[in-house]
Amino acid sequence: MKGSYQIRALTPAEIETAVDWAAREGWNPGQSDAACFASVDPEGFWGGFLDGQMIACISVVNYRQAFSFLGFYIVAPEYRGQGYGYALWQKALEHAKGRVVGLDGVVDQQGNYRRSGFELAYRNIRFGGVPAGRPEASADFELSPLSVPAPELEALDARVFPAPRRTFWQQWLGAEEHHSFAAYQDGALAGFGTLRPCGSGCKIGPLVAVSRSAAEAVLARLLQELPAGQEVFLDVPEPHSAAVELARGLGLAPVFETARMYRGAAPQLETDLIFGVTSFELG
Numbered sequence: 001m002k003g004s005y006q007i008r009a010l011t012p013a014e015i016e017t018a019v020d021w022a023a024r025e026g027w028n029p030g031q032s033d034a035a036c037f038a039s040v041d042p043e044g045f046w047g048g049f050l051d052g053q054m055i056a057c058i059s060v061v062n063y064r065q066a067f068s069f070l071g072f073y074i075v076a077p078e079y080r081g082q083g084y085g086y087a088l089w090q091k092a093l094e095h096a097k098g099r100v101v102g103l104d105g106v107v108d109q110q111g112n113y114r115r116s117g118f119e120l121a122y123r124n125i126r127f128g129g130v131p132a133g134r135p136e137a138s139a140d141f142e143l144s145p146l147s148v149p150a151p152e153l154e155a156l157d158a159r160v161f162p163a164p165r166r167t168f169w170q171q172w173l174g175a176e177e178h179h180s181f182a183a184y185q186d187g188a189l190a191g192f193g194t195l196r197p198c199g200s201g202c203k204i205g206p207l208v209a210v211s212r213s214a215a216e217a218v219l220a221r222l223l224q225e226l227p228a229g230q231e232v233f234l235d236v237p238e239p240h241s242a243a244v245e246l247a248r249g250l251g252l253a254p255v256f257e258t259a260r261m262y263r264g265a266a267p268q269l270e271t272d273l274i275f276g277v278t279s280f281e282l283g
Helices: 013-023 033-040 084-096 107-115 151-157 166-174 212-223 240-250
Strands: 005-008 045-050 054-062 067-075 100-106 116-131 142-147 178-187 189-199 201-207 231-236 254-262 274-276
Touching: 005 084, 013 045, 013 054, 013 067, 033 166, 054 084, 067 116, 084 189, 084 274, 100 107, 100 116, 107 116, 107 231, 116 240, 142 212, 151 166, 151 189, 151 201, 166 212, 178 212, 178 254, 189 212, 189 274, 201 212, 212 240, 212 274, 231 240, 240 274
Parallel strands: 067 100, 201 231
Antiparallel strands: 005 045, 045 054, 054 067, 100 254, 116 231, 116 254, 142 178, 178 189, 189 201, 201 274, 231 274
């Protein structure tokens, strides 16, 4: 490494820059993601600065005392392979302070992550394209807008995410141009999801449901908010065959994949409820 290299937490404006870098890498984050991400753990976003210029970024966001999620690990191309990224990686991981850490990493980095103690849990596949059709919403479900993180939402979310995240939900559900809906069956929450605009098209994430029919009901309502001819992207756990089939049934095709990995004991999540991952950057 050459020059004066400083590692420190990012300011809100610098977090916006990290999101822009993620878009440049082709990860296609949502337009309102930065504010939602920063609300979770304002000290969880780090940058490496060479002679005062940010050349690398990473997030290690803490959720309570048991879990952290790592994302946004990017080094400017001209500074890769010189030790700047690894120094930032080591410093940022200290922020987790012994918590189990999860990440969704690009496949060609799996070896590096393994050397840092991460083990593969499963793959996620991003499906994308202009929907060729729209699922039919069963009359068994009542669809309602979601604007606040009600207890039943948090209870269902706890089955697919290893830590409470009320602060995140407060920001996420109120974010500009986020369209969030819930499906109820016989008065009980059966599923929920969000459609949000990205740099390219829109993403549906999360999409969580107790059954495929409930997922289809939420998906059908969300797609009513999708502008005609617009691309949509859905990130699904590869082991969840019903989610993969649902994405393919829309006429979407695989465009990207990540490796879900954990350092420490992998949490026991009900991945068969996950029809769409919230975010590759925050879990």
